[in-house]
Amino acid sequence: MFTRSRPLIALALAMTSLAACGSPGPAEAPELSEEALSAVTKDAGAPAKALAREVDDLFTMDGLGETRALIVMKDGKIAAERYADGYDQDTRFVSWSMAKTVTALLIGQLVGDGLLRLDQPAPVPRWQRSGDPRADITLRHLLQMRSGLEHTEAGPVPYESSEVRMLFLDGRDDMADYATAQPPEAEPGERFEYSSNTTVILADIAARALSDADHPEARRRAVSDYLSARLFEPLGATSMVPEFDRAGTLVGGSLMHATARDWARLGELMRRKGSHHGEQLVPRSWVEAMVTPSPKSPQYGLQTWLNRPTGEAEHPLFPDRAPQSAFSMIGHMGQYVFVSPEQGLTVVRLGHSNREERMAMLQQLADVVELYPYEGR
Template identity: 40%
Template structure:
């Protein structure tokens, strides 16, 4: 679904607020926060047993002005608990590509480096990393999470494709001319992750070191547990476990335009690239899509990492706000969880 609103400016770290490289600064919510409504929303989400309309909410974190202003956990979960990323990992993959762009090691507008597409008459040779990041490659891929249904994502992650997820995705034929049709696909993210490794000439161990050296460690993310397949590819579509506080650090990096405590981690303009709408998104989609980031869940100008079963890191630039929610919500509860997040954002 295309959105034509201008991109709101990304806020800078407030003076006197420490960067959370070692520990998160904390403060009460700002005086204009509707704390009574916020607490009602949190009480509803953290009901035990969980409400059927939303499923289980395991963790919630709100960061405003660079400080934690609200945090809650369910049952035995704590700030030290790690949570599945599912497709939040796609946005981490986008950051890794950005670092390679920063270093001049990859060109997102050049044909993607995919060995399966190198025959001279293969129309897939026209596919660029930009098209893959925007889910507009035209490749066939069925993104269905219902057991028993025809599903490329389940076959890739848990079936015949699990030993080499990028090869499985890259073997798919074109269904549409590249850059003309939007279709959400975890397969494309794993092709992107393998392109990143090929640009580095890296095996799994080297790529893991790259992830920590260039992205995680500089911003204080100590908990990430990225998963690799047997071929050595980071499963960048789905698997990077983190604590809620570390997902918030990742969100803060983008909310601060890719700069962390005076050091540019992502190239200039990369966060804007992530949140620039993809024109080919159909009107049937309730959210917009940028480049491996979703758009407008918490109002115009917001952008987010969205994962299966209700994993979310949502950025609201106009409020200098980050909302992190992790849980286990059935697919039919997705709209209710997203509406709840929008209501929470409205409290600030």
């Protein structure tokens, strides 16, 4: 019986072997294009092909929106740089809310100069009238988005939001007047409420600290000249173009324009705690305060988003995949300057992604970040 079955067994084994040879194995990653490979420099600080692939995925994967520019800097050197068709090193990209962090740097310089005080009542003339509860709002409250003012950033009806009304409707000619006129809805410092109106108040305070004149051109020139002389030019970020409203107030929460490299320079300045080539452009203690969690929002410092866990399912960054010391400028539709001091990293991603795409894109951005080790991982 055994001998008669041996040919059948042999045939069965042969057929199994042939079937195995013809079955598809694990899918091989497609070859990287020359464009993908050339985006990575010799100073990548990570496996070059792995970095090229992760960067390529940000530009080519479905469901992430449109990445228009990406820069990865490791220890102050460009590790990868790539642009979508129609964009290049000279393209100025709009900040949207990344401008808030730049406004905080401006305020920090004014505090360092002794022109403003962090824990004194904010010098807003309208609030100094007798009995006005807004007189208790401090500069720190504004910087941490804890003013208590009735500012609604977004809602189901866009034209009813405080941000849209200030930027594009009845507040657009004098944004600070609109923002400071809003009534209180909570005690100062009581709760966190993200608000572009709040940052415009900070920009107005900066203008008042730098100029006694109410003339729009005098206000605009005072702030513009200060930013250029004290921040942009020393940093080499000469492409920066801040926008002002008709009253001469910096649109400090939403509208600055710069190349991707200059956005990277600002990120690097913060990674180095305000120092650039041995010159302290922004006080070190101020940058440290910017990345210290607010009492009411562990994911937010002074006009800066932090990579700290909140206990919530949704997060503006990815605290489970990068050091908690990391932080970011974040702008509408997927603008990011992500900084991780423990990894020596600054990563700039600029483009256009809706909310759903942005969540997926962030995880792909985390894939880039995870190529770089850090202590404790």
